[in-house]
Amino acid sequence: MGDFMQWDEDVCIxxxxxxxWQDGDEPRTVIELWCRSRAxxxxxxxxxxxxxxxxxxxxxxxxSSSGSNLSLGRVAETNGVRGEPEPSGMKLSTMDGRVRPHxxxxxxxxxxxxxxxxxxxxxxxxxxxxxxxFVQRLLLDLDLGPHIRASGEVLWAGExxxxxxxxxxxxxxxxxxxxxxxxxxxxxxxxxMVVSCDISGLSRTEPFPAPFVTMSxxxxxxxxxxxxxxxxxxxxxxxxxxxxPIVGAETEILExxxxxxxxxxxxxxxxxxxDNFDLPRMEERSEYIDTESEMDRATLLxxxxxxxxxxxxxxxxxxxxxxxxxREQNRVWTIKGRIxxxxxxxxxxTLRPQRESLRYVSQLLWPDDEEMQKxxxxxxxxxxxxxxxxxxxxxxxxxxxxxxLDILEKMKSIPRKEALASVSLTTVDVAxxxxxxxxxxxxxxxxxxxxxxxxxxxxxGPRKQDKIAGGYVHEVNPGVEPWxxxxxxxxxxxxxxxxxxxxxxxxVRDGSEDDSHxxxxxxxxxxxxxxxRLGLVPQLLQGLMDSRDRHKAALAxxxxxxDEAEAFLQDQLQYAVKILMNSFYGVFASNFYxxxxxxxxxxxxxxxxxxxxxxxxxxxxxxxxxxYSDTDSIFVIAPVGAAPMNKPSGGExxxxxxxxxxxxxxxxxxxxxxxxxxxxxxxxxxALSSFFSHGAKKRYVGRVVWPREEMLIxxxxxxxxxxxxxxxxxxxxxxxxxxxxxxxxxxDMTKSVIDRVRARDVETSQLVISRSCKxxxxxxxxxxxxxxxxxxxxxxYVRAAKQRIEAGLQFTPGMKVGYxxxxxxEGQKKQKKLAVKAWLVDEIGGDxxxxxxxxxxxxxxxxxxxxxxxxxxxxxxxxxxxxQSNLFDF
DNA sequence: AGATTCGCCTAG
DNA sequence: TAAGCTAGGCGAATCT
Numbered sequence: 001m002g003d004f005m006q007w008d009e010d011v012c013i014x015x016x017x018x019x020x021w022q023d024g025d026e027p028r029t030v031i032e033l034w035c036r037s038r039a040x041x042x043x044x045x046x047x048x049x050x051x052x053x054x055x056x057x058x059x060x061x062x063x064s065s066s067g068s069n070l071s072l073g074r075v076a077e078t079n080g081v082r083g084e085p086e087p088s089g090m091k092l093s094t095m096d097g098r099v100r101p102h103x104x105x106x107x108x109x110x111x112x113x114x115x116x117x118x119x120x121x122x123x124x125x126x127x128x129x130x131x132x133x134f135v136q137r138l139l140l141d142l143d144l145g146p147h148i149r150a151s152g153e154v155l156w157a158g159e160x161x162x163x164x165x166x167x168x169x170x171x172x173x174x175x176x177x178x179x180x181x182x183x184x185x186x187x188x189x190x191x192x193m194v195v196s197c198d199i200s201g202l203s204r205t206e207p208f209p210a211p212f213v214t215m216s217x218x219x220x221x222x223x224x225x226x227x228x229x230x231x232x233x234x235x236x237x238x239x240x241x242x243x244x245p246i247v248g249a250e251t252e253i254l255e256x257x258x259x260x261x262x263x264x265x266x267x268x269x270x271x272x273x274x275d276n277f278d279l280p281r282m283e284e285r286s287e288y289i290d291t292e293s294e295m296d297r298a299t300l301l302x303x304x305x306x307x308x309x310x311x312x313x314x315x316x317x318x319x320x321x322x323x324x325x326x327r328e329q330n331r332v333w334t335i336k337g338r339i340x341x342x343x344x345x346x347x348x349x350t351l352r353p354q355r356e357s358l359r360y361v362s363q364l365l366w367p368d369d370e371e372m373q374k375x376x377x378x379x380x381x382x383x384x385x386x387x388x389x390x391x392x393x394x395x396x397x398x399x400x401x402x403x404x405l406d407i408l409e410k411m412k413s414i415p416r417k418e419a420l421a422s423v424s425l426t427t428v429d430v431a432x433x434x435x436x437x438x439x440x441x442x443x444x445x446x447x448x449x450x451x452x453x454x455x456x457x458x459x460x461g462p463r464k465q466d467k468i469a470g471g472y473v474h475e476v477n478p479g480v481e482p483w484x485x486x487x488x489x490x491x492x493x494x495x496x497x498x499x500x501x502x503x504x505x506x507x508v509r510d511g512s513e514d515d516s517h518x519x520x521x522x523x524x525x526x527x528x529x530x531x532x533r534l535g536l537v538p539q540l541l542q543g544l545m546d547s548r549d550r551h552k553a554a555l556a557x558x559x560x561x562x563d564e565a566e567a568f569l570q571d572q573l574q575y576a577v578k579i580l581m582n583s584f585y586g587v588f589a590s591n592f593y594x595x596x597x598x599x600x601x602x603x604x605x606x607x608x609x610x611x612x613x614x615x616x617x618x619x620x621x622x623x624x625x626x627x628y629s630d631t632d633s634i635f636v637i638a639p640v641g642a643a644p645m646n647k648p649s650g651g652e653x654x655x656x657x658x659x660x661x662x663x664x665x666x667x668x669x670x671x672x673x674x675x676x677x678x679x680x681x682x683x684x685x686x687a688l689s690s691f692f693s694h695g696a697k698k699r700y701v702g703r704v705v706w707p708r709e710e711m712l713i714x715x716x717x718x719x720x721x722x723x724x725x726x727x728x729x730x731x732x733x734x735x736x737x738x739x740x741x742x743x744x745x746x747x748d749m750t751k752s753v754i755d756r757v758r759a760r761d762v763e764t765s766q767l768v769i770s771r772s773c774k775x776x777x778x779x780x781x782x783x784x785x786x787x788x789x790x791x792x793x794x795x796x797y798v799r800a801a802k803q804r805i806e807a808g809l810q811f812t813p814g815m816k817v818g819y820x821x822x823x824x825x826e827g828q829k830k831q832k833k834l835a836v837k838a839w840l841v842d843e844i845g846g847d848x849x850x851x852x853x854x855x856x857x858x859x860x861x862x863x864x865x866x867x868x869x870x871x872x873x874x875x876x877x878x879x880x881x882x883x884q885s886n887l888f889d890f
Numbered sequence: 891a892g893a894t895t896c897g898c899c900t901a902g
Numbered sequence: 903t904a905a906g907c908t909a910g911g912c913g914a915a916t917c918t
Contacts, residue, residue, distance in 0.1 A: 329903065436906050458904090470908030471902065492902090493907095586906025593906080601907070631902045631909085698901050698910055715900060715911075722899065722913090771898060790896065794915050797898090833915075859913090 005167050007195055008151030011035035011043055012210035012418065013144075014267045015337050015429040016135030017322070020109040021184040027082075027108045030184030031138050033427075034191070034267075034305050034337035035150070036210045040238060041160050041192035042265050044305075044337075045150050046183045049199040050138055052107045054130040055088060055454060056120055061100045063090065068101060070124050078119050080112030081105055091454040093126070094595055097509040102128075102454060110134050128454040132445065135427065138199070140446045145425040146418070147205045152197025155179045160192040187307030189337075190262045207422040209569060211238045212414055215266035216343070216401040217257065219278050220393055222383050223808050228253050228285055229386045232398040235264045236405050243402075245394050251289055254282065254300040261303045267428075268414060269303070269335060270404045272358045273344040276812040279325055279333050298323045305337025332433055339429045341413065343404035344812075350411045354721045355770050356816045357842045362403055365410055372403065380808040380844045412572070419572035423547070423580055436583040437593055444595055447536045453505055459592045468589060468602040471631030472609040474616065478695030478870040480738065481627050482645045483638040483660055484688040484702065485668035489611070490681040492632035493585040494541045496607045499679025501527045503535025504595045520603045521610040527603075536595075537588065541581060548577040608632065615675050615682070627691060628700060634682075635691060636671065638664040645690040645703070646740040661687065661705050686712070690739045694870045703739040711735060717863055721816070726753070726766040726856075727863055734864060747873050750864050754878060757856045764848035767856055768839045770818035771797040775811065784811055796821075796836045803838035820848070821855045 014034045021028055029052055033045040056075065058068035076084050085103035092099050107116050117130045138144070156176035157166040169175045177188050183196040217233040231253050233244040242264075246256045261269075271278055286300040294313040304323040306312045313321040320326050322336040333340045347353065347361050354360075362372045377385050377396040386393050408414060421431035424439035425446065431439065445455050489495065496502065500518040508517060508526035516529040530538070551574035558567035587593050589601025608631065616626050619636055628635040643660030644653055668684035675682040688702035699715035711732075717723040718731050730753045737746035756762055773795075778785040784805055786792040793799060800819035805811050818839035824831065837849035857879060865875030 331904080435904085437904095440906085460903095467908070473901085473909060488902095583906060589907045590905070592904080605908080633902080696911060714902095719901095720899065774897095791915070795897075796914075862913095 004153040004155075005157075005165055005170055006151070007154045007165055007193075008149060008201075009043075010038040010147065010149055010205050010208065011045070012038075012208070012212075013146045013148065013427045014212075014339060016138070016427050017336060018110055018134040019184060019186065020111060023184070028184060029110055029134060031135055032185070032189075032337075033135070033150075036212050036267050038208055038210065039162065040211045041162065042213070042267070043150075043193045043195055044185075044189045044191045045152065045202075046155075046180070046185045046194065046196045047138065047199060047202065048184055048196070050134075050141065051082065052110050052113055052134055052137070053104050054107065054113060054117060054120075055091075055102050055104055055128045056085065056125040057091070057093065057100050057102045057128070057454065058124070059096075059100075059126050063099045065101055068103075072103065074123060075103075075105060075120060075125070078116060078123075080108050080116045080119075082108045089452060091452050092505055093128075093454050093456070094504040094597075095126070095456055097507065099452075126454075128456055129445075131457045132441075132455070136430075136442065138202075139425060139427070139442070140449060142199060142202055142204075143425075143446065144202060144204050145207070146421040146428050146431075147207045147210075149203050149205045150195065150197055151201040152195045154193060155183060155185075155196050156188055156194035158192045165193060186311055187309050189307055190265055190305060192265070207419070207569070207573065209415060209565070210418060212267040212418075213237045213265065214268040214270060214405060214408070214414065215261065215264060216270045216404045217274070217278065218271050218397050218400045218404075219281060220382060220386065220397050221281060222386070223380070224383050226281070226285070228281070229382065230390070230394050230397055231257050232394070232401045233257060233260045234398070234401045234405060235260070235266060237264070241402075241405070243398055245398050247390070247394060250285060251300065254286060254289075257282075258300060258302055265305070266338060268339045268341050268408075268432075270341050270343050270408055272400060272404050273342060273810065273812055274340065275333055275342045275345065277810055279327070279340070283325065283327075294321060294323075301325065303335050303338070305335075334433075339417075339432050341408070341417075341432060343407045346411060346413045347407055348816075350413070352721055354725070354816070355768065355818050355839075355842060358400060358403055359842050361407065365407065372399075372406075374399075378844050380840075415568070415572050416576065419569075419576040420579065423544075423573060423576045437587050437590070439580060440583060440587050441594070443540050444536055447540060448595075451505075451536060453536065456594045458594050459596075465591050465598065468598070468605060469609075470605050472612055472629065473631070473697045474626065474629035476628045476693045476695060476697060476700065478693065480645075480741075480870075481625075481637055481691045482689065483640045483643065483664050484627060484691040485636050485638050485664060485671065485684065486633060486686045486688065486702075487636070487668065487671055487675075487682050488633040488685050490683050491545065491581060492608055492611075492680075493604055494545065494581050495679055495681070496604050496611075497535075497584065497588075498538045498541050498545075500603070500607060501530050501535045501538050502600055502603055503527070503537040504597050504600060506533055506535040506538075507597055507599055520606050522606055523602070525599050525603045525606075537584065541584060544577050544581045548574050548581070551577065611680060618675070619671070628693065630698065633685070636667075638667040638687075640664055640667075647689070647705075657689075661689070664689075665706055688712070690741075692735070692738055692870070694867050696866075701735045701739065711739065722769060722771045723863075724767045724769050724856075724859075726757070726762055727860055729766075730860065731864060731867070734867060738867070743868075743871050747868055747878070750860070750868065750878055751880075754857050754860050757860065758853045760851075760853060764820060764851055765841065767820055767851050768818045769796075769821070770816040770839070772814055773797045773801045773811075773817045775801065775813045777813075794833070796834055799836045800838040803836075804840065807838070807840055807844070809840060809843055818842070821852045822849045823852045 031047040091102040417432040506528040517526040555570035625637040640660040672684040687706035693700040702712040824835040861878040
């Protein structure tokens, strides 16, 4: 037996899984951690030493009980239980607010947990901590985050492994495989290294930017028969890109693509719309191609980061082999050990583009780069294109794999996920593809385990329950108001949770009343004082607030020292903390979360409404006017006397303007100071030289003069992705003029735009409207199903989606569908519905459809008329088309 | 013509 | 099933 190579290094955990195995007679569970090292190679860690467990308590016991009334012996004899239950001390149950003795019950493998949980519940035990993934359990129990130091023995060292890690044994596939199997692994994993370690070999490290490897891919497929015509992949390894154009028979294409995945070993897999197009298509084609066995199919689609062997390819009970990409119940795709990250979805979430085609998004990001937006292949006629000019199609395919990498890079998607993983202490895949409740679980359960609080299971079943009341929104009057200050509460909901100690562990449930309690203003919901018991959530939120301050300080320091990399890292971290803090309220106001109670969310908003209303009435008592308020903000007119709203270019007028600005700032600061108290910091956010609303809540505009000069627009069409560009641009221009006091000019400008529309003097692309459209694939009928809608053909965007599909273009549930309202054709004139024409120019070029001039003139007049009506010009007036708005128009 | 319903999108 | 929340505006179709 040769020597084992001892090894330790810093890695970032991409993803994890667990594997039950037999160590002789002993059932064991090993945790597999797929990691990227700080130095750049990939490492699979096989971690042994932790066994799955659940916790139990006897509901008939309480704080004074020395044992349980139910039989612990019977627990030990239950099928799947390992050994005797161990007392784990007195714990608080957040289900009933009682403290009672708890026991830890070890289970013989993760697959037995479900059965043990069921059996013990039937005996009358309350079972807790029973729905936590075993990988998550490792991070919780060892208090790890994604960035760890790992030390163990190198079982396998592949080509890209550091030379100093290599020995004759660990570079020999046969020997390595044997050693991996006896450490609980499944074979030689397709990573640079496989390292075996014990839980004692893992410890948390400071976050560092891991040099992840990303692969982007794209398929071109036949519209006639769905076959794959060609494919491309590009791999980004520390900024170095390698392109793989792939042609050949369909089987060959799939094999080559799979070979790229297995040899390049990427952590992230991206592409444009891979979730809904490329991955499902590959699954379908690989199943269609007649293979002898799942082992054979693995050569076509074995993208999972596991060895290709019988165990990994075999379909288990309700579970396909780990070797294949898999989509559970039509939801997100999982690829074991890797992270599928669809560039389409990321772009949509981050950029909120008006349209979502790859072409449109590229143009948005790189308006000057023609090469990136070039579209010389008609995707709706792919079969002909492929027959006529395969080289160009392949080139087009390669370009469409490069763009998603550039898009992710531009949006900093991957560093953001890594930062979120770091602050929420989860693996990177959980941060990237999971949901807010999982991030919060990671922090809350960790603290609960250390604080003697039992961890209940996630609430199952359909949601019923009444909605809780939300924030307060103040009425707003139509018109312009000069010189307004905007103040808002800093992190309002988190602050309320902290200062009132709101948590399921502190909620007073027994009706007791004590002066020390924190009592909500209207419903008198009570929470224990911090001194009596500091809530888990307030404790976590305070920690997050402090850590955000630390990251911000580190960011400032790094900027000062010119350390760009460090500044970037700290900025990502502080931003991730902000996101995470703001997620708490939503999760705790939901009704499925394990640590929630209907009172929690309701008390938070109750305090919020109380606080803001109290300030409004105090400000008004002082004689100042509150013009608007939404949830945590308040807009107050600054008493500055008569001063010009728009900045004069010089002279005495400019001085008066500057005096007004100075007085406004002083007023804002004085309000902030006056109303800030412990745990409720009211910040002076912005000063406006003018504020306008047409009188609807959540829709307003302001000219900001402090802390920077800009226009602030909220709610209006300008902000929305479902209006057309011309409306958005015209409205922006109109607001500029209104805020300068030039109301007549605004009306004239608007009228002239309406005239131009009527004269067909605008580009049709300025008139595209787009909205998200749902839909389900009906695999029996082989068609898209829009029956989620009560009246599918009554919705313009659904009609447009159907036209898209008809034209042979892709449709993805949830995608934004663009369309134009056109003149109704002769036969349709009687119809009351709008004549919709799908906008396909972005994808297949060609002539745009003719637009309906009266419809667009009407839409402009309606939206802009709502605004101008505030000073006497209504929709009808705008439509009159009389450009000179002088006195005679009235 | 006004009211009602559905559905999307935004503010916070 | 898996799942952050509520308040609010408005367009289009449809009903009265």
